[in-house]
Amino acid sequence: MKKLVRWLIPLSAIPVLILLAYGFRVNHRDIPSPLVGRPAQPFTLTSFSGEPVSLETLRGKVVVVNFWASWCYPACYEEAPALERGWRAYRDRGLVVVGIDIQDRVEAAQKFIREFGLTFPNAQDVSGKVSIDYGVYGVPETFFVDKRGQIRAKHVGAVTDAVFRQHAETLLAEGS
């Protein structure tokens, strides 16, 4: 009994240390989004080329909503060519990529779009409301919205060709 008590005090610290080690190592961006499986929040923004970008008008299409910024190096720079390739490959099958630039300067964002030759619609979220509506922590974050307007997946970090293809194929195969 005495021996047990002597060991009990240091032993009781172990679960607390494990809990702390786990808590401090978890990246909050990896916490599953409560928005997956829920309807995507509608938004209407004005693109850099002056056209309205509205989620509502894209109902019936698979929409890839990508949050980015020109200062987000290297992840946004890595994924930009993959997004453009994905958009070109799947646009004829009913997929749209919408880029939303957040916490950025207009000139820097326009330079980014020019540099990568992005042809999909890109708009700036000046008030930050759209990014908060999508529970965005940082950039880049990408949401895959199905034909019925439901958020089906969230990808944190740079989107690769494989990630894009996997989600695009799954969602395009579904009926509207």
Next chain:
Amino acid sequence: MSSARTLLRVLVLVLATAAPVAGQQPATPAAIDEKEVYEIASQLRCVVCQNLSVADSPSEMAQQMRELVRERLRTGANREQVIQYFVDRYGEWILLAPKRSGFTLLVWIFPFVAVAIGLLVVAVVVRGWKRTAAATPAARPVLDTEMRERIRRAVEAEDA
């Protein structure tokens, strides 16, 4: 003449209706209680910071979130509804203090349970010490009458 009178009437009417409207206008922004905005923002975690609330962070994201709190309050939402608005989008992680219900209730209860267990352990240990202390004097050698007599004689011999 009559047209001038009509014009005057219209002018009076316009002034009479415009005055209260003009008086009310500055009241709308003042209706937002900045203390309320601060208190709501201080319960929300700044998503781009390390351990800072939305109220304390100078980041652009936190500024936008504070503006959204104001906008929500302006639409007539109460404190709980504004906080729920952020929880719906970011999950309960956005709350600096976990909810006192469900699984996160454990976070609130656990420290008290830990203190209670600690006190119990201390009580058991102290009782153990007491028992040892009580047992020790009993083991001390007792002077028997023969020994006492020898000492007395030795002291007397010394005195003499």
